[in-house]
Amino acid sequence: MTDLSNLDRAEVETFLAGLGVPRFHGRQIFHWIYRRGVTDFAAMTDLPRALRERLAAACTLTTPRLETRQTSTDGTTKFLLRLEDHRHIEAVYIPDTPAQTFCISTQVGCAMACTFCLTGKMGLTRHLTAGEIAGQVRVLAHATGLAGQPFNVVLMGMGEPLHNYDATMKALRMLADEQGLALSPRHVTLSTVGVLPGLERLAQEPLMPNLAISLHATTDAQRDALVPVNRKYRLDDLMAACRKFPVRKRARITFEYVLLDGVNDTPEDARRLVKLLNGMKAKVNLLPLNEAPGIPFTRPSDERVNAFAQILASRDVLVSVRKSRGRDIRAACGQLIVESERRAAGQRLAAALP
Ligand code: SAH
Numbered sequence: 001m002t003d004l005s006n007l008d009r010a011e012v013e014t015f016l017a018g019l020g021v022p023r024f025h026g027r028q029i030f031h032w033i034y035r036r037g038v039t040d041f042a043a044m045t046d047l048p049r050a051l052r053e054r055l056a057a058a059c060t061l062t063t064p065r066l067e068t069r070q071t072s073t074d075g076t077t078k079f080l081l082r083l084e085d086h087r088h089i090e091a092v093y094i095p096d097t098p099a100q101t102f103c104i105s106t107q108v109g110c111a112m113a114c115t116f117c118l119t120g121k122m123g124l125t126r127h128l129t130a131g132e133i134a135g136q137v138r139v140l141a142h143a144t145g146l147a148g149q150p151f152n153v154v155l156m157g158m159g160e161p162l163h164n165y166d167a168t169m170k171a172l173r174m175l176a177d178e179q180g181l182a183l184s185p186r187h188v189t190l191s192t193v194g195v196l197p198g199l200e201r202l203a204q205e206p207l208m209p210n211l212a213i214s215l216h217a218t219t220d221a222q223r224d225a226l227v228p229v230n231r232k233y234r235l236d237d238l239m240a241a242c243r244k245f246p247v248r249k250r251a252r253i254t255f256e257y258v259l260l261d262g263v264n265d266t267p268e269d270a271r272r273l274v275k276l277l278n279g280m281k282a283k284v285n286l287l288p289l290n291e292a293p294g295i296p297f298t299r300p301s302d303e304r305v306n307a308f309a310q311i312l313a314s315r316d317v318l319v320s321v322r323k324s325r326g327r328d329i330r331a332a333c334g335q336l337i338v339e340s341e342r343r344a345a346g347q348r349l350a351a352a353l354p
Contacts (some may be wrong), residue, residue: 003057004033005062005131010172019058021051027179034180037142039063047275052248058319064089066143076326078336079140083108083132087125090135090336093144094325100144100151104136105336106168107159112193112228114214116258116289116297117334119158126165128249133171141181156212158336161190162198172207185209186248189221191256193229194238203245212254212285213242217264218272226264239276247281252318258287258334261300270311283318290324291330 001017013026028046032038041047041055064081067088077093092103111124138171141147141265153175155161161168168190175183188209192199197221215238217223223230223301230238242253255277259265273284286309289299300308305321312319324332 002059003062004029004059005135007131007302008170009177009179019054021054025051030177030179033061034138034175034177035147035240037138037147048060049323060326061133064132064139065240066139069143070329070331071330072326072331074325075314076254076329076331077144078326078329078331079136079143082141083217089128089132089136089158090306090331091140092326092331093140097147097325100146100149101154102137102140102151103156104133105134105157105159106155106161106164108354109157111163111278112227112229114193114216114334116216116226117293118292118295118337119334120160121268121294122337124159124163127167130167130174131168133242134174137175137181137183138204141266147181150187151183152189153263154184154191155209155329156189156191156333160193160293162192162195162202163180165198165201169205169207172209178206189254191254193227194233195229195344196233196237196241199238199241199245203241208248210244210251210254211245211247212256213238213243214258215273215276216258218269218276222269226258226260231257236275242282243280252281252283255284255323256287257284258289259305260289260297260306263297263302265300265308267311271315274312274315283320284312286319286321287333288321289326290327290335292330292335305319 009026009030012029013023017023032044034051039061041052044052044246062084066079066085067082068080069077074182079091081089087108089105094101103139108125109122110119112120114120137153175181183206189212190209191212193214216226220235223235247253288305289297291299309319309321326332
């Protein structure tokens with residue numbers, strides 16, 4: 001059986017050609033799958049009946065199963081999705097920011113182990129396939145009625161997209177297809193801790209999403225403690241890669257900076273951040289910590305957050321403070337974790353923390 005959910009349109013067409021079927025049916029199939037949200041070949045009524053039957057016999061169309069959805073008081077909706085192997089991932093719909101945004105996952109769990117992130121405590125269970133990554137957008141677009149309307153996608157759910165590079169980029173190509181959801185990479189933001197080989201590959205891509213860097217610290221010592229991958233890819237090298245990164249006209253790299261009370265939120269940190277970003281097309285998105293049991297940090301007061309933001313703004317660094325959405329349903333940044341998943345070592349450790 002061939003799983004069509006994992007194929008881009010060129011591959012679907014090649015597959016059809018192999019069956020001796022005209023390639024143009026690939027366009028129709030893509031339309032049904034992505035734009036119409038149809039997963040049953042029998043329902044693809046503009047295909048010849050014989051083709052529908054052959055597809056049903058030779059293909060599957062794996063689609064994440066919507067298991068539960070929870071809506072926050074602010075309208076943010078978290079979706080629990082079940083994959084074919086019964087593992088779970090989460091994806092989030094964040095309405096009216098003013099855009100409509102889907103936040104999707106690229107892995108089950110995450111290997112990066114950032115010390116303030118709940119997903120990081122899970123460890124990595126496995127990579128998602130391109131079909132599973134794109135499938136989240138298919139499912140959410142149809143569950144929210146937004147297929148055919150403009151929406152943004154942020155790769156800010158579970159997982160590190162550049163640690164699952166090929167599947168992530170293939171999913172973006174599948175989602176960009178004009179016959180499908182036609183999601184332009186300009187409406188996609190890829191967020192990364194800075195896996196440098198991935199960042200260098202990304203700089204060469206013809207389909208270029210917006211880039212967000214999870215920076216969180218301004219010295220190697222500090223970043224080593226918060227974002228362990230920094231021990232491998234040092235801050236200077238990360239900043240050098242960002243300076244070289246081909247940013248579109250009028251676009252900027254977003255630097256995400258989680259604020260941890262008394263750890264990385266002092267005026268000195270803010271001034272070092274200004275220096276690091278000197279001369280770059282950058283903007284800073286401050287994320288006051290979303291606290292959770294097992295996370296050994298606290299959220300700074302609004303005064304401290306504002307003071308930090310003020311220092312950046314007064315030195316002409318564009319800065320915004322992320323208003324966390326969906327905190328009441330644990331849908332906010334760093335809070336995606338699947339409790340029923342078999343617990344990885346890191347997670348057991350996290351559970352043992354006071
Ligand atoms: N692995 C990628 C994609 C995840 S994006 C990355 O790290 O960029 C999720 C964002 O939420 C990251 O910037 C992450 O650092 C941030 N985050 C994680 N835990 C958080 C928490 N407890 N509070 C606020 N932000 C958090």
